Amino acid sequence: MKPSTLSFFDKVFEVTCLVPYGRVTSYGAIAKYLGATKSARMVGYALNGSGGKNVPAHRVVNRKGLLTGKYHFDGTNLMQQLLESEGVKVKDNQVQDFESVYWDPSVELQWIKRIYQDQ
DNA sequence: GCGCTGACTACGG
DNA sequence: GCCGTAGCCAGCG
Numbered sequence: 696m697k698p699s700t701l702s703f704f705d706k707v708f709e710v711t712c713l714v715p716y717g718r719v720t721s722y723g724a725i726a727k728y729l730g731a732t733k734s735a736r737m738v739g740y741a742l743n744g745s746g747g748k749n750v751p752a753h754r755v756v757n758r759k760g761l762l763t764g765k766y767h768f769d770g771t772n773l774m775q776q777l778l779e780s781e782g783v784k785v786k787d788n789q790v791q792d793f794e795s796v797y798w799d800p801s802v803e804l805q806w807i808k809r810i811y812q813d814q
Numbered sequence: 815g816c817g818c819t820g821a822c823t824a825c826g827g
Numbered sequence: 828g829c830c831g832t833a834g835c836c837a838g839c840g
Contacts, residue, residue: 827831
């Protein structure tokens with residue numbers, strides 16, 4: 696599999712789908728994993744087109760654990776509801792215990808790089 | 815085809 | 828620790 700054959704958007708979707716149940720990650724972490732630390736905005740923009748797809752976009756928050764994208768979901772608190780249903784405590788648009796549920800793809804998925812030998 | 819926008823982040827003041 | 832600025836780059840009008 697050649698990651699370069701996938702667009703940045705598709706990669707974002709792939710990584711997002713790999714976020715474990717009950718865990719969250721940040722836009723920047725995904726961008727970093729994709730080798731574009733400064734392109735965190737693209738991650739958010741990509742997720743903007745995740746509607747209709749089976750992408751758990753609610754598991755992606757900003758670096759502070761803030762649910763900045765909740766207004767892109769149906770209603771006003773759907774994103775929070777989804778997270779809470781997974782055991783993630785959310786209060787006032789912010790993930791509680793953020794550090795303990797934080798999942799960093801650049802750390803958790805480094806073994807995949809080893810398998811692909813893509814450096 | 816140009817310019818603006820954006821679910822972000824890092825950095826300097 | 829808050830505020831302004833810059834960098835990123837794919838869509839859209």
